[in-house]
Amino acid sequence: MKEETEDPKQAVIQELAECKAKNNLNFVNAHFFCLPSQGNVYTLTPLTDAKGFTKILVASLQRKVYCLEYTNGRPCMRDVPFTYIPGGAEIISIDAVNRSIIQEDFIIGITIIKKDDTTGQQSHFFNIYSDWDLNSDSALDVVSQNCLPLELDFVPYHLYHTKALGKKGWETVWLLSGSDSIIHLYQSDDESHSYQEVDGSQSFPEFRSVDGITLWMDILYTQEDKRRVTVTCGEGGNVHMFQVNVKSSPEVISSRCISWDYPVSSAKIFSSTNFVRTPLFLQDILRLQKQDSPRKDEDKLSIVVGTTLESCFVYRDFANVGKGFRLPESGANDAVTCCIVCDIDQDGNNEILIGTYGQAVLVYKWIQKTSEWILYHTVSLPCPVLSLAYCDVMGDGTFQLIVMTSTGIHILQHDPWEMAKVLLHRIEAFMEPRMDNLHKNEPAQDLAQDTADNEAIDNNT
Structure with missing residues (x-):
């Protein structure tokens, strides 16, 4: 007798049903906060303090910056009075990071455009807020008053922070893409207590090959910070992917470029399995026991690319194979505005979340049996989606889905x-x-x- 072969479609349906039975993606719309004016894809950033609590900083186009946080289980949305943001200025992008794990050492970057009412000319600034005196109370309200404004001769776009190997070891640096088709690098100067733009061709040689206006960039360090993976995408439709060997003199060891006929709005580097880094105190114990710390499969990283007019694509193991997978129905909800990758159903594997201007967040899951991505879940919103984040803003030990739309902030909580x-x-x-x-x-x-x-x-x- 001839054995019956398993129907691939039935296999997908069966595995999808098993996934949904194990982990239900029922969301509770916990809170909604209305914004007085609309933001954009660059104006939302999480900020985690030394105690592990996460705040959400969100900027509106009309020069206002708000902090969303939970105190004793109660939500609070308050205005943070950042200095050197004049009336009539428009906020383009915001990014924030806590450089310390034992105390508050916030550093916040905000780019603005100011128009002169008399001449009609525009001026552009990159404001960096930090507290150089680490012995003081570096709370958010204190940091917001310590500003270093840097005037720009280009229109700013994506503001991104990462780490780079400097003379004194690893340090936090700023990367800022501009209308001049250059990704600018800003480093701190501890002696003068300031930041200044430096030549990034040595620290980030991959940016020499980037052409056109960069709309989004992402960087991931691998192999215990010996290598890094960089992806950039932009207005001209080019997606550049790099592997860089990080030494005293970094060098590009492999690269790939994919061209589209229309702008590419977002890109994200990710691993297929969720990975929680081993805490430092447990790493010492593992070394004493001569055990290896669990590591993610860093040699098979993937990149998801969000386009504005067509479907999104995922390039699995791009460094070796680079096979592209189309995300079904990702082009049926208007332009893609943002994307994140996270284990949203708690099964140990990462899912892809796509935010669209068509008022929907699309959740995609990898099906191992048929080797394809399928549309796993859809979250409908009342307004276009501009930005996404997945973090523990409520402080209850679980993560929430943060969705910024054109009207406000939605906090979507998993069913308790x-x-x-x-x-x-x-x-x-x-x-x-x-x-x-x-x-x-x-x-x-x-x-x-x-x-x-x-x-x-x-x-x-």
Whole structure:
């Protein structure tokens, strides 16, 4: 008899049903915060403090910056009074990072455009806010008053922070794309307590090959910071992918360019499996026990590319194979505005979230049986989506989906009952092998105890 072959479509349907049965993506619309004016794709950034609590900084086009945070379980949206943002100025982009893991060392960058009412000419500025005195209370309100304004001779676009190897070791640097088709590098000068633009051709040689206006960039360091992967995409439709060997003199070891006939709005580097970095104190214990710290599969990184007029594509293992996978229905909801990659259903594998101007967030999942991406879930919003983030802003130990639309901020929370089931399941899976080992050792322990008791009786006799 001839064996029946499994229908690929049925395999997809079956695996999709199994995934949804294990991890339900029911979201609760926890809170909504209205903005007085619209932002853009560059005006939302998470900021995590030393205690692990995450704030959301969001800027509106009309010079206002707001901080969304939860205090004692209660949401609060407040205006942060950043200095050197004059009336009539328009905020283009914002980015923020805490450079310390033991204290508050916030550094915030804001790019603005100011128009002169009399002449009609525009001036552009890159404002960097930080507190150089680390012994003081570097709270957000304090940092917002310490500004270093840098005047620009180009229109700013994407503002991005990363790390670079300098003379004194690793340091946080700013990358800013501009209308002059250059990605500018800004480094700190501790002696003068200021920031200045430096030549980035040595630290970031991959940017020499970038042409056209860069609309988005992403950087990921791998192999214990010995290599980095960089992707840029832009207005001209070119997507540049690089692998860089990070040494005292970094060099590009491989590159690839994909050209589209229309602008590419976003790109993201990711690994297929979710990875939580081992804390420093556990790394020391693993070294003493001569165990290797778990690492993600860094040699098979993928890149998702979001286009403005066509479907999005995922290039899996782009450095070796580079096969492209189309994300189905990703071009049916107007232009793609943003994308993030995260394990949103808590199964250990990362999903792709695409934000669209068509008022929808599309969730895509990789199906191993048929080797394809499928549309897993759709979140409908009342307005166009501009930016996405996935972080623990509520401080309850679970992540929330942060969606910025043209009217405000939506906080989408996972169903607490579903999260409780996931937590209990993981605790049971964690304890099961330990209980099995305990039961296996019980007879030997009982025998050893009986032998010890008999020896004690003989000695007493």
